[in-house]
Amino acid sequence: MTSPVAPPPAAERPLPAIAAQFVCFTLVSIADSILKIIVAEAPSWQIMAMRSASSLLILTPIILVQMARGRATLRTGRLKAHILRAALSAVSVFAYFEALRELDLPVATAILFVTPFFVVMLSGLVLREHVGLNRWIAVAIGFVGALVIIRPGPEGVSLAALLAVLSAATWGAAMVAIRALGKTEGTLSILFYFNLFICLIALAFALPGWQPVPGWLIATILLNAAIQLVAQSFMLMAFRFASASVSAPVQYTQLLWSVAAGWFVFNVFPGPQVFAGAAIIVASGLYLIWSERRPRRPS
16 A cells, blocks of 8 residues: 655656556555465554564665765654654554455455545545535545445445445545645655554554564565565655656556456456446546646636
8 A cells, every 4th residue: 555645746757657656556466465465364463563664674774874875864844744644544554454354355456446535525524625526526436436346235334345445544534634745755754754653553552462473474574565665666756757647547557456466366356346346436536637637717
């Protein structure tokens, strides 16, 4: 799971941005496939703590080299914003891990596609920003697509599906709460504080019930952390090349990778309702992007 935090540049370079996003979401799909295996072996809070600690282990030598060159890479005046982002993200990541225990990977991925719609909705309701009719239409259609995937029946909605929706909602809230963070913070600073506070939060919940883990699981979590870090770096790169809406449609390729991984790795192929719901969500997302980028008529 990743989130755009860097501001759009003055001069856009769409092709490098699209290429960077393609690499990003390919890596995210690989990391999620590995996560599907990991979550069956240990409690979610423990996995989060170990993965964040692994990320810090990877980042530390890079940061030390930067500091040796006289760059204050960790200097920040926005510590509260970093903590808020980490707290919201911790809830999101925990909910996603728990959802992955029960949901097939393509289903979980498709439900997470509603995250941008939570961003739009929260921007209007919480920040009191103007949200045009076109945005609310996209939000409504996107949630219809999510309902098609979740398929609520007489017995209600499964807990795993609700957790996936909670993950999307809290991830969207984190993006709304700290979306301006990238205007003042560098890439290493963002990655470091994110993983530091996630690690501390996860440890608080994981330590009372900490379980011993085999060496192969530690190595797998370290690999997952490394892939996630590289994916986040490519996303930050993409948003420095061009604004979010330029490369946002590339995110939908993640569903193709998730279907392929589910089929070849877990021997599971999603039902037609998953593709139908995903198609509705993708269509509403593309409509939102198109409506935001089309030229406005002068008043």
